[in-house]
Amino acid sequence: MKFKILTDSTSDIDQTWAQEQAVDVLGLTVQLEGVTYETVGPDRLTSTVLLEKMNHGAKPQTSQINVGTFEAYFRQVVEAGQAVFYVAFSSTLSGTYQSAVMAREVVLDDFPQAEIVIYDTKAASLGQTYLVMKAVEVREAGGSLADALAVVEDLAPRMRTIFLVDDLNHLMRGGRISKTSAIIGGLVNIKPIITIARDGSLQSTAKARGSKKAVSTAIDMILDGLADDTVLVAYADQEEPAQVIAERLRENPQITRVLVGPLGPVISAHVGPGTIGVFAVGKEER
Known part of the structure; x- marks a missing residue:
């Protein structure tokens, strides 16, 4: 039925x-x-x-x-x-x-x-x-x-979620992360990397110095133990960085499909401008 x-x-x-x-x-x-x-x-x-x-x-x-x-x-x-x-x-x-x-x-x-x-x-x-x-x-x-x-x-x-966020104050204002995490993430040239944990909460799991390093770190995190041939990439207001990530992912022979789309207004309201999200299924539970 x-x-x-x-x-x-x-x-x-x-x-x-x-x-x-x-x-x-x-x-x-x-x-x-x-x-x-x-x-x-x-x-x-x-x-x-x-x-x-x-x-x-x-x-x-x-x-x-x-x-x-x-x-x-x-x-x-x-x-x-x-x-x-x-x-x-x-x-x-x-x-x-x-x-x-x-x-x-x-x-x-x-x-x-x-x-x-x-x-x-x-x-x-x-x-x-x-x-x-x-x-x-x-x-x-x-x-x-x-x-x-x-x-x-x-x-x-096993759904992995990685957000590269420009300003953690948006997440702090909505009560999704602590004030301490927002302050640390706001340090000069530090790009925080946010994931969704096993319990569904947001966690600041890594920090990279500069956007290029953050992108490389996010890609490595997604590819490590990847279990599916599909990866999804989302963007707030800047599609070009998302397409750059998508092209790098397509270079991996294990990946046959990369879908790119915009973040909607609810998620955008919490993560703010400049955010990129990457999503894929891993072999192990988060």
């Missing part, structure tokens, strides 16, 4: 592709200069607009998807007689996952036989998107929701 695949806007998923592949996307919101913006739909806030304002001192805030939004979505799917598989943003970085869990319990009170599967990827951005892509592949091949869940459960703990 076909099932619904759901994700959220922290996945930075290409929304045109999502529509074509019948992937539903719910959006977190961004508060910017006193205005609340949606991150899904034709009138959504774009990263281009957001990052330009951040370059001029704006300090956006993001809000999780609320319980009511999830409940309305789950009810609609269940009343249509379908199951749903929600590939969710890291629960450590947002309350969105917990909102979905609470909404599921409310809906199951009325529809106890409904199948609503919520999986905490402990991932973000294009790493989360890649897990959605694999779930879509399973569904298109005729697999069940249980089959898709099994694939995602295998891949997610």
Whole structure:
């Protein structure tokens, strides 16, 4: 039986592709200069607009998807007689996952036989998107929701996420890293390297002197024990550095596919201008 695949806007998923592949996307919101913006739909806030304002001192805030939004979505799917598989943003970085869990319990009170599967990827951005892509592949091949869940459960703990960040103060302001880490990362000519740990939290795992060294370090970290032939590269407001990394990755014979795409507004609001993200599946769990 076909099932619904759901994700959220922290996945930075290409929304045109999502529509074509019948992937539903719910959006977190961004508060910017006193205005609340949606991150899904034709009138959504774009990263281009957001990052330009951040370059001029704006300090956006993001809000999780609320319980009511999830409940309305789950009810609609269940009343249509379908199951749903929600590939969710890291629960450590947002309350969105917990909102979905609470909404599921409310809906199951009325529809106890409904199948609503919520999986905490402990991932973000294009790493989360890649897990959605694999779930879509399973569904298109005729697999069940249980089959898709099994694939995602295998891949997610091995999903490596590396962010090269220009200014850690954005992450500190959002409470994602400590003030001490932000201060150390702000030292002259030091390029901090941020990863998502096994529990889904952000960690400052390395520091490189200068951008070139940081890029080389990030590539080495991705290639060490690589288990898949696909690597994804995301960028905030500067695509050229991301394409440079992509070209270097394509030189590796083990890699047959490198996908490059922009960071969405929710992730951009936290990591800030100049950020590059690299994502791949490793042999070992993070």
